[in-house]
Amino acid sequence: MEVSPVYMQGDDSEQDRPAYPRLFPTGEARKSDHLKAGLCVDFPVSVVLPAGGTGERTGLQTPKQFCPCLGRPLISYTVESFERVSWIQTIVVVVAKENIGLMMDIIQRFQHKKVLVVPGGSTRHRSICNGVAALGEQRRPAAHKPKVVIIHDAVRPFVDEDFLHKIAMAAKEQGAAGAIRPLVSTVIATTSEGYLDHSLERAKYRASEMPQGFTYDVICEAYKKCTESDFEFGTECLHLALQYCGTNAKLIDGPPTLWKVSVKTTFETRTMLCKKVFICGNMTVSSFPGTDSVTPVLSGANFQQTVMRKL
Numbered sequence: 001m002e003v004s005p006v007y008m009q010g011d012d013s014e015q016d017r018p019a020y021p022r023l024f025p026t027g028e029a030r031k032s033d034h035l036k037a038g039l040c041v042d043f044p045v046s047v048v049l050p051a052g053g054t055g056e057r058t059g060l061q062t063p064k065q066f067c068p069c070l071g072r073p074l075i076s077y078t079v080e081s082f083e084r085v086s087w088i089q090t091i092v093v094v095v096a097k098e099n100i101g102l103m104m105d106i107i108q109r110f111q112h113k114k115v116l117v118v119p120g121g122s123t124r125h126r127s128i129c130n131g132v133a134a135l136g137e138q139r140r141p142a143a144h145k146p147k148v149v150i151i152h153d154a155v156r157p158f159v160d161e162d163f164l165h166k167i168a169m170a171a172k173e174q175g176a177a178g179a180i181r182p183l184v185s186t187v188i189a190t191t192s193e194g195y196l197d198h199s200l201e202r203a204k205y206r207a208s209e210m211p212q213g214f215t216y217d218v219i220c221e222a223y224k225k226c227t228e229s230d231f232e233f234g235t236e237c238l239h240l241a242l243q244y245c246g247t248n249a250k251l252i253d254g255p256p257t258l259w260k261v262s263v264k265t266t267f268e269t270r271t272m273l274c275k276k277v278f279i280c281g282n283m284t285v286s287s288f289p290g291t292d293s294v295t296p297v298l299s300g301a302n303f304q305q306t307v308m309r310k311l
Ligand SMILES: Nc1ccn([C@@H]2O[C@H](COP(=O)(O)OP(=O)(O)OP(=O)(O)O)[C@@H](O)[C@H]2O)c(=O)n1
Pocket: 049, 050, 051, 052, 053, 054, 055, 056, 057, 058, 063, 065, 094, 120, 121, 122, 123, 124, 125, 127, 128, 153, 154, 155, 260, 261, 262
């Protein structure tokens, strides 16, 4: 799929960024943390953030990824989460053509780095495919074709570097890896008349979340071989890797905060949570509708393990 990427890059130096909520330690502190935590990656990793949707289910005028959250578009938090990860080379943001100007403005305003903006497609798979293709066409001297591509919905702002590291390493070993979470409700199949057909044994199933990781070759082959029906109706990249490459993804239990903003109420809950997670390094997590907070005071890094989200 030919895409003409629109490119904006900032250098990697820790320039004076605007004083706004930060997620990860910066500079030397961050690098030494990596060494301590063993978060070293010795192969090129890039990210594709599909952000080309309209957010219909929220009922909001503005696509949810661009909705303001504490005065800052939701997508800016997600981009920052990845640009703070030193072993990530390029962040491809895939947006609808009509939103490319808006995305470039967000990059400028919040001084985001390492970002490549690419036009999206009519479905999520088509957008992701455009983003992956753009990684193979990079002409920047320093840009290497990635060994691993992480795919992460732009409307999931809470992404944890430790977990990204697990996904990247597993994807390199297995060819594909994905985040899962336990189901909190039983899944049922309905008849066309709207009655119960059958229910699934909940213990045997998991919710597929993001981030997911793939070797570049696997995800490229999967999108090369998949059908128009996959592009039109599919919602699961791991399935494409299995179906078209015979690559069985390693599934990794993710933290409770791998939410996707899908409907209006989740956006409101995320906004309140963004206030806690992004504004303060240390914070008091009070109960939110639908979440059980179990620890009175958390450091930002421990947040993920502690807030239990009950959907
Ligand atoms: N043509 C599309 C459709 C979706 N997405 C992105 O895929 C992610 C997850 O999709 P979803 O939550 O379904 O977003 P929307 O399609 O925007 O939501 P809705 O289905 O309510 O319209 C989002 O970041 C969305 O922007 C995309 O890049 N291109």
